[in-house]
Amino acid sequence: MSVPAELRYTQEHEWVAIDGEVASIGITDYAAQALGDVVYVSLPEVGAMVTAGEPCGEVESTKSVSELYSPVDGEVVEVNEELDDDPGLINAEPYGLGWMFRVRVTVGGSEPTGLLSPAEYEELTQSAG
Amino acid sequence: MTEFAGWCMPLRYGSEIAEHRAVRTDAGLFDLSHMGQIAVTGPGAGAALDYAVCGWPSALAAGRARYTMICAPDGGILDDLVIYRQAEDRFLVVANAANAAMVLAELKRRAEPTRWPAGAAVVTDESPATGLISIQGPNAARILSAHADLPLGEMRYYAGAYGTVAGCPVWVARTGYTGEDGFEISCAAADCERIWTAVSTGGPGTPGVVPVGLAARDTLRLEAGMPLYGNELGPDVTPYEAGLGRIVRLDKPADFVGREALAARAAQGPRQTLIGLLAGSRRVPRHGYPVLAETARVGVVTSGAPSPTLGVPIAMAYVTAGTSGPFGIDIRGRTEPAELTELPFYDRRKGR
Numbered sequence A: 001m002s003v004p005a006e007l008r009y010t011q012e013h014e015w016v017a018i019d020g021e022v023a024s025i026g027i028t029d030y031a032a033q034a035l036g037d038v039v040y041v042s043l044p045e046v047g048a049m050v051t052a053g054e055p056c057g058e059v060e061s062t063k064s065v066s067e068l069y070s071p072v073d074g075e076v077v078e079v080n081e082e083l084d085d086d087p088g089l090i091n092a093e094p095y096g097l098g099w100m101f102r103v104r105v106t107v108g109g110s111e112p113t114g115l116l117s118p119a120e121y122e123e124l125t126q127s128a129g
Numbered sequence B: 001m002t003e004f005a006g007w008c009m010p011l012r013y014g015s016e017i018a019e020h021r022a023v024r025t026d027a028g029l030f031d032l033s034h035m036g037q038i039a040v041t042g043p044g045a046g047a048a049l050d051y052a053v054c055g056w057p058s059a060l061a062a063g064r065a066r067y068t069m070i071c072a073p074d075g076g077i078l079d080d081l082v083i084y085r086q087a088e089d090r091f092l093v094v095a096n097a098a099n100a101a102m103v104l105a106e107l108k109r110r111a112e113p114t115r116w117p118a119g120a121a122v123v124t125d126e127s128p129a130t131g132l133i134s135i136q137g138p139n140a141a142r143i144l145s146a147h148a149d150l151p152l153g154e155m156r157y158y159a160g161a162y163g164t165v166a167g168c169p170v171w172v173a174r175t176g177y178t179g180e181d182g183f184e185i186s187c188a189a190a191d192c193e194r195i196w197t198a199v200s201t202g203g204p205g206t207p208g209v210v211p212v213g214l215a216a217r218d219t220l221r222l223e224a225g226m227p228l229y230g231n232e233l234g235p236d237v238t239p240y241e242a243g244l245g246r247i248v249r250l251d252k253p254a255d256f257v258g259r260e261a262l263a264a265r266a267a268q269g270p271r272q273t274l275i276g277l278l279a280g281s282r283r284v285p286r287h288g289y290p291v292l293a294e295t296a297r298v299g300v301v302t303s304g305a306p307s308p309t310l311g312v313p314i315a316m317a318y319v320t321a322g323t324s325g326p327f328g329i330d331i332r333g334r335t336e337p338a339e340l341t342e343l344p345f346y347d348r349r350k351g352r
Helices: A029-035 A118-128 B016-025 B045-052 B097-110 B140-145 B189-201 B214-223 B259-268
Strands: A014-019 A022-027 A038-042 A055-061 A065-069 A074-079 A101-105 B002-004 B007-009 B028-031 B036-041 B065-071 B077-087 B090-095 B122-125 B130-136 B160-165 B168-173 B182-188 B272-279 B290-293 B296-306 B313-320 B327-331 B334-341
Touching (some): A022 A029, B036 B045, B036 B097, B045 B097, B065 B097, B077 B097, B077 B160, B077 B168, B097 B122, B130 B140, B140 B182, B160 B189, B168 B189, B182 B189, B214 B296, B272 B296, B313 B327
Antiparallel strands (some): A014 A022, A022 A101, A055 A065, A074 A101, B002 B007, B028 B130, B065 B077, B130 B182, B160 B168, B290 B327, B296 B313, B327 B334
């Protein structure tokens, strides 16, 4: 299971890559392995406002469905349309081609809080068993 | 890995969709050793089973198998079973893992010597000492033949025979739970690893077989329209609701547990019907979701999953008898359209 050092993580097993004012978001390798083959992902619309900690989509796998949360406040500026045809990218490359959506983090809004470092996230997955 | 009826079992070995496709197009290997294997032996074994289950085991020829159910006195389904007549005076009853202890107790009670002469029918739990390995898929006969000393290609569907696989003594039957051709191999627990390794690895001129976990086992049986105990079947359902009235042998001369209730139910017609639904969106209907006709709730999804073969989510559901739709499914608060379809979703003879 990989936990890239350059990313931040959430309790909901998502990763966040913050580049200037844009945050890219996906689910972690751990989450993808736990879900099994992802068959469908419902993403927020471009232009939608999302709120940290609130559900903004769904991830369906063979055996289960999970909510997708936004880790940050802001406006959705891009979604990964490739996932519509090939949701298996999430299993194959959770940190690469399997990215899900990008959010322009609200200017003047609160800094994203509660994000986990790679070490903290690794600890979380180990305690989850 | 997941906890399943007290066993720790793999949901998937790799990708469950790849495992599913392997079974549809080639072959897959299943470890079913969690299932209950109960022997009923003795000169009165057939008569005892005729009383215990709703089928007619004593009418089976040696070397044949039948799908049947064990019911409560009120006709409710306690478990669905496959019964193999392995010899004139020996039957093997295969029960779901979660129900195995209850089925064993019921069979012992129903075969007790107050009803039959002592020793006429002896019920023995062989589960702890016995494994069950299944190979399923269009290439199953060809592949397993390379490891077996039996003419498997000639074996009839729902027939079985003693022989060897990978040099180990086994009972092999042409049965399964995937909608494909395939075989189930009952063997000594100590031989499981050897058989599993031989078949999964393959050999010169014989391809290996991918192992298949519980997730694909569930999507395979769902596509094949086969019921799962705890989903489509349970103590509050009779075989008639499940669309399986044909397995209740009211023409059997012997009395059996549940006969009176089942005969009455057969005369009434079912109150609910098991239907197949094709989802009209990519959101997946799952166990317990309400089924709607217009806006009225008319039933509930018993099993639902994305179908790897059809490429859309599919579901089985119980609806009030006579409801014709158009149907919708309440998927977490949002109603998605669903199209009524004939079961099974997948029929290998029709190739869909």
